[in-house]
Amino acid sequence: MAARPATPASPKTNYKVKAPQPGQPIYGCEHLQRLFNQDQATTNTSIQHYKAILRSIYDTTPLLSQTAKAIDGQIVTSLTPTYLCLQCPSTLTEDDRTKHGSKKSHRFYVDSRSGALYCQMCDDIVWDPTFEELRLKKVGTGTFTTRKRKHEELFEASDPVRDNPTYIPFNTTAASCKANGLRGIYNAGATCYQNVVLQSFLHNPILRNFYLSDGHSSSNCDTPHCLSCAMDDMFQDFYALENTNGYTAANILSGFWISEKKAFENLVTTKEQDAHEFFQFLAEELHERNGDGKKPETGSEHSCNCIIHQTFYGKLQSNTTCQSCGGVTDQVQSFLDLSLPLENLSHKKGRKGTARPGGSLTLQECLDEEYVKSDKCEYRCHSCGSMQQARRQTSIKRLPNVLSIQLKRFEYKQGRNERAAKIDTPVQFPLQLSMLPYTNRARGQDVRESYELARSCTYDLLSVVVHVGEIDTGHYVSYCRVGDQWFAFNDHKVELAQKSDVLNSRAYLLFYVVRSLS
Amino acid sequence: MSSEAGETGKAGIIVASDDASPMEKLSHAILDDLLYNTLHDLLLKVHRDEKIARANTAAIKVEKLAMSTIEGATVDPKPDVEIETDAAIYKEGKVTLKGNPLKSTKEILCPRCHLPRLLHPTDGKGARKPDPGVIYCKRHPYIEKPGYDIYGQTWVAPGPGRGKKKKDQKLDPNDPSSPVPNIEGSAKDRPPNVLSFPSATCSKCKRCILVTRLNNHMGSCIGNSGRNASRAAAQKISNGSQAGSQNNDNTPPGSQKGTPLPGSRATSPRKRDVDELDEDAEESDATNPKKKKMRPNSLPKKVILKSKSPAAQANPKKEKAKASSNLYLEQRADDDVKDSTVQVAPKKQTPNPKGLSPTKKNKLGQSKPPLPLAAGKKAKRERDMESESSGTVSSPPH
Numbered sequence: 001m002a003a004r005p006a007t008p009a010s011p012k013t014n015y016k017v018k019a020p021q022p023g024q025p026i027y028g029c030e031h032l033q034r035l036f037n038q039d040q041a042t043t044n045t046s047i048q049h050y051k052a053i054l055r056s057i058y059d060t061t062p063l064l065s066q067t068a069k070a071i072d073g074q075i076v077t078s079l080t081p082t083y084l085c086l087q088c089p090s091t092l093t094e095d096d097r098t099k100h101g102s103k104k105s106h107r108f109y110v111d112s113r114s115g116a117l118y119c120q121m122c123d124d125i126v127w128d129p130t131f132e133e134l135r136l137k138k139v140g141t142g143t144f145t146t147r148k149r150k151h152e153e154l155f156e157a158s159d160p161v162r163d164n165p166t167y168i169p170f171n172t173t174a175a176s177c178k179a180n181g182l183r184g185i186y187n188a189g190a191t192c193y194q195n196v197v198l199q200s201f202l203h204n205p206i207l208r209n210f211y212l213s214d215g216h217s218s219s220n221c222d223t224p225h226c227l228s229c230a231m232d233d234m235f236q237d238f239y240a241l242e243n244t245n246g247y248t249a250a251n252i253l254s255g256f257w258i259s260e261k262k263a264f265e266n267l268v269t270t271k272e273q274d275a276h277e278f279f280q281f282l283a284e285e286l287h288e289r290n291g292d293g294k295k296p297e298t299g300s301e302h303s304c305n306c307i308i309h310q311t312f313y314g315k316l317q318s319n320t321t322c323q324s325c326g327g328v329t330d331q332v333q334s335f336l337d338l339s340l341p342l343e344n345l346s347h348k349k350g351r352k353g354t355a356r357p358g359g360s361l362t363l364q365e366c367l368d369e370e371y372v373k374s375d376k377c378e379y380r381c382h383s384c385g386s387m388q389q390a391r392r393q394t395s396i397k398r399l400p401n402v403l404s405i406q407l408k409r410f411e412y413k414q415g416r417n418e419r420a421a422k423i424d425t426p427v428q429f430p431l432q433l434s435m436l437p438y439t440n441r442a443r444g445q446d447v448r449e450s451y452e453l454a455r456s457c458t459y460d461l462l463s464v465v466v467h468v469g470e471i472d473t474g475h476y477v478s479y480c481r482v483g484d485q486w487f488a489f490n491d492h493k494v495e496l497a498q499k500s501d502v503l504n505s506r507a508y509l510l511f512y513v514v515r516s517l518s
Numbered sequence: 519m520s521s522e523a524g525e526t527g528k529a530g531i532i533v534a535s536d537d538a539s540p541m542e543k544l545s546h547a548i549l550d551d552l553l554y555n556t557l558h559d560l561l562l563k564v565h566r567d568e569k570i571a572r573a574n575t576a577a578i579k580v581e582k583l584a585m586s587t588i589e590g591a592t593v594d595p596k597p598d599v600e601i602e603t604d605a606a607i608y609k610e611g612k613v614t615l616k617g618n619p620l621k622s623t624k625e626i627l628c629p630r631c632h633l634p635r636l637l638h639p640t641d642g643k644g645a646r647k648p649d650p651g652v653i654y655c656k657r658h659p660y661i662e663k664p665g666y667d668i669y670g671q672t673w674v675a676p677g678p679g680r681g682k683k684k685k686d687q688k689l690d691p692n693d694p695s696s697p698v699p700n701i702e703g704s705a706k707d708r709p710p711n712v713l714s715f716p717s718a719t720c721s722k723c724k725r726c727i728l729v730t731r732l733n734n735h736m737g738s739c740i741g742n743s744g745r746n747a748s749r750a751a752a753q754k755i756s757n758g759s760q761a762g763s764q765n766n767d768n769t770p771p772g773s774q775k776g777t778p779l780p781g782s783r784a785t786s787p788r789k790r791d792v793d794e795l796d797e798d799a800e801e802s803d804a805t806n807p808k809k810k811k812m813r814p815n816s817l818p819k820k821v822i823l824k825s826k827s828p829a830a831q832a833n834p835k836k837e838k839a840k841a842s843s844n845l846y847l848e849q850r851a852d853d854d855v856k857d858s859t860v861q862v863a864p865k866k867q868t869p870n871p872k873g874l875s876p877t878k879k880n881k882l883g884q885s886k887p888p889l890p891l892a893a894g895k896k897a898k899r900e901r902d903m904e905s906e907s908s909g910t911v912s913s914p915p916h
Contacts, residue, residue: 023578023629025606025615033614079551081558113555114562122618125562127570177631178656182668186715189733225721242656244669248729250718257740270737484563485660492715493667496660 014040015047018130028128031107031121036130046086046108050117050131053084053110054138059451065112068093071100083109083118115139141516142455181208181238182482184246184492188253192491193275196478197282198249199489200463200511201231202238203480206311206401211235215307216290227255227282228289246492259285275465275476276337276406276509283308283336312336314400317440322381323389329382332397337404337509340366343411346425360426363433363510366407371395371438395440401517403435403459405510410471422471426506431499433459433512459512466505479505571635572619575627576605582632584608628655641670666711674714 017036020026027033036043057065068082068091069075076093083092085100086108092100097109097120107120115135119126137144181202185195201207210216211232218229230251237247257268264281267273287308313334320329346361374393381388409423436442436457463480477490479502488497531553534546584601601608605622606615616622626635633655638646642663648654660668717726720739727735 020612022581023632024574025577025613027614028573029615029618079548080554111562113558116562116566124618124620125565125569127566127573176656177628178658180657184667186729188718188729188736189731191733244671245713245716248716248718248732250729250732251721253732253736254721254740257736270734487668492673494669495667496662 015044017043018133021129024129026129028117028126028131029119029122029124031119032117032126032128035108047130047134049086050110051134051144053086054115054135056084057110057112057115058138058142058455062112065091067091068096071096071103081111081113084112085109086117142452176240176242178242178244179238179240180482182487182494183238183244184489184494186246186248187491188249190270190272191249191253192476193273193278194249194252194256195491196275196465196476196489196509197279198234198252199478199480200465200509201282202235203463203482204311204402204511205513205517207307208235208239210307212239221289223289225251225255225258226289227252227259227285230255231286255285256281261285272473274410275467279404279509280336283312311402312400312404314396314403315398316394317397318392318394320377320379321391321393322379322384323391325381325384325388327381327383329379337406338367338370339406339408340370341408341411342366342423342425342427343408345369346423360428363405363407363427363429366427367435367438395442396435396438397440399435399439399457399514401514402462403433403512403514405512407508407510409467409506409508420471422467424506429461429464429503429507429510431461431503432515433461435459456514456516458515460515461502462511462513464502464505464507464511465509467508468506476508569620571626572623573615574629575625576603576615576619576623577613578627578629578632579603579623580606580608580613628657631655642666669711671711671713674712 017026027036035046053065063077065084066079066082067075067077070093078093081094083094083097084090085092085104085106087106088104090100091112092109097118101107101120109118109120110116111118111125115138116125117128117131118124134144185198187195212235216228216232218226218232221229223229230249233251234247234249237243259268259281261281261284264277264284267277267281287304287306290306290308313336316333316335318331318333320331321327322329340363342361345366371394374391377390377392378387379390379392380386381390407427410420411423412420434454434457436454439457441453461481463478465476465478468475468477477488479486479488479497481487486497486499486502488495488501530550532546532550534543538546580601580603583603584599587599587601599608602616605617605619606613626637627633628635633653636648636654636658638644638648639659639661640646640648642661644662658669661670662668663670666672715729717728718732719725720727720732720735722736722740725735
């Protein structure tokens with residue numbers, strides 16, 4: 001097992017099983033119940049051992065947990081899951097599991113691919129609340145302790161909710177089981193570009209939690225036609241009402257019309273508009289309503305604690321190296337989203353003849369081009385004091401919680417027949433994206449062994465905005481994920497979607513959420 | 519998962535033949551393992567959801583039973599009783615399981631409302647009739663049925679409104695895309711799952727506006743500096759990105775406002791070509807109200823064209839000019855119809871490629887403008903070009 005310097009639990013602490021919750025059994029099965037009720041020492045060793053196994057599965061190379069020692073002493077490394085005994089340090093293949101069990105009377109094993117617990121007496125995987133909580137924490141944040149703990153302890157003494165379990169049911173009305181946030185939004189006349197962005201906000205877990213926990217209470221807000229209040233109303237309508245009919249985003253629309261943002265003057269028309277521009281508009285507007293009130297300046301290192309900055313903003317770092325004197329200039333900028341150009345790359349690939357059938361690109365290739373490779377530029381070097389050739393390299397300094405990526409499908413073509421054109425090149429994007437190679441931490445060091453770092457840079461696809469049609473007219477649809485199920489949103493209509501539908505779509509905007517959040 | 523234990527449990531689907539090379543055997547074995555892992559992960563996910571739901575159901579049931587044994591209205595959350603069911607034991611306020619909940623518990627109770635969950639959708643793919651005697655949790659499985667949304671809802675085609683006549687609403691009987699052909703009439707005649715577009719109140723003038731017109735209304739009602747702003751913006755945009763597109767945007771915005779066709783802007787159909795239209799007609803969904811709006815309209819216009827064509831044949835040169843100028847006028851009046859006029863007609867012809875006189879006449883009449891090009895070529899060639907030329911038909915007037 002990987003010996004880690006800071007083991008969160010010293011051997012002296014007494015582990016407890018998870019406190020009984022109403023509507024939930026305390027143990028995963030009768031046999032685990034017997035194990036936990038033996039004595040404190042058994043409980044301690046079981047939980048400690050389970051934690052150690054989880055660490056070896058998730059924090060070390062899979063080679064360790066996938067390698068089993070057969071009863072006859074033969075070492076087998078397999079691709080398929082092996083079983084790690086909970087009661088002793090052996091790792092077994094599925095075939096040997098039964099033999100080991102009858103020989104040593106060890107009955108519990110951990111599946112090496114998922115960390116799930118197998119009970120030999122049930123002959124089934126068992127989902128024990130105590131173990132499952134540990135597993136979920138490990139999969140999600142990578143640690144067994146929650147950062148919240150301090151906060152919880154501070155308020156423990158005077159928490160009316162904790163003292164009186166009936167406090168919540170008596171003081172609130174539970175939302176109906178039917179209210180699940182899945183509703184369409186009516187098209188108010190060429191407003192599909194707004195609808196797709198609103199849907200992706202509605203299914204963004206951070207924004208949802210913010211608005212549903214009264215992050216911006218519309219009853220306490222005095223700003224007339226506040227867009228954040230309109231968002232608040234919309235979240236309430238989506239997650240608290242039983243209504244399954246489409247939503248009419250009248251307040252958002254009027255807030256949009258009334259808004260006096262100079263930068264987005266051209267956006268406020270009755271025409272079809274760019275969804276990405278609306279996303280920027282909404283983000284800035286909500287930042288102003290919830291944040292420090294300062295206008296975010298493009299290019300600067302602006303940071304604030306508002307919900308929009310917490311959700312979408314990250315930081316980019318660019319190093320410019322002067323080619324003549326070798327002097328390096330660092331510059332840090334905040335970003336709301338990453339914009340990836342497609343045209344040059346698809347041309348380049350086309351010339352090289354390496355293009356896949358259909359000339360498709362991958363999202364990783366586009367990211368490589370921007371945040372791994374360096375480019376040449378001219379700049380005024382401080383030490384040379386003259387215009388010089390320089391090499392510029394950009395990487396991500398801080399990753400956001402929700403990463404929004406724009407694929408620049410709409411480009412203004414230079415040349416004789418100047419016009420804007422849509423690039424329809426398919427770009428393959430993954431359900432799970434590792435952003436580690438594009439961070440500045442990936443520079444110069446071998447990060448392959450750092451599983452913890454890799455996990456904190458792993459993102460899951462959350463929603464996809466797709467544009468169908470031509471540059472100057474078309475339609476926007478979007479896909480959003482709720483749990484593991486994907487849904488297709490086409491204005492007021494919501495339908496089930498397959499993962500293949502999502503992955504085969506010609507994405508324009510992609511929203512990824514960091515895994516360690518869940 | 520459980521029943522397979524003891525055996526290898528491996529998928530064993532991808533097996534190399536005995537005389538295969540070692541490399542071949544190895545790659546087969548790897549593929550087989552990967553397939554096994556994929557299935558393993560999928561199964562584990564489903565197993566987890568299902569088993570936890572059943573275990574919780576067993577706990578909820580036994581807790582409910584324990585509560586009901588206590589007389590009176592005391593709301594003690596932990597009654598001091600001992601209850602045992604087939605699946606769980608309640609003792610000292612704690613619930614423990616008896617056996618495997620996957621075997622002992624058959625239904626799933628919602629952890630929030632404690633009502634049984636409906637396990638199959640009521641309509642569409644995999645539908646089953648729910649037991650009418652049971653009150654289910656309101657969270658139902660989502661419905662997967664073409665033309666309907668996840669709640670089994672569909673929408674009425676936008677009704678006759680301004681700029682639309684009742685007769686235009688007649689649904690094309692040849693059009694398979696109308697999922698509910700009998701939805702004409704008032705809201706009372708409609709089945710409950712057919713919804714109509716709602717209206718909303720404008721926050722400024724407090725008037726009630728149909729949602730599809732809300733944006734246009736706000737544009738003129740709130741619109742930052744009134745009409746001129748949008749006119750100016752329209753000008754700006756049309757100057758910027760005009761080059762290859764048709765001259766829709768050159769219509770003065772003022773006149774567009776004057777005849778507010780529902781979605782005249784949104785539905786501008788330039789993007790659609792023949793192929794797309796065909797596709798739309800085939801897939802039977804009401805996804806896009808815009809599409810529906812266009813189709814009924816195209817019906818009467820088509821008639822005009824058809825009636826023209828025999829004459830056009832008689833006197834090609836004169837009629838050509840006339841026909842196209844007529845077309846031109848129609849486009850001016852209602853630019854929604856423009857493309858569909860041209861597009862639907864060829865589509866209707868294609869099913870009868872060998873058709874003799876009537877179709878041919880139509881075709882000839884239609885493809886008038888590019889005729890000089892096609893002249894001398896065989897009729898077959900002409901037909902092949904039809905889809906391409908349909909685009910050009912509409913362009914000469916501009």
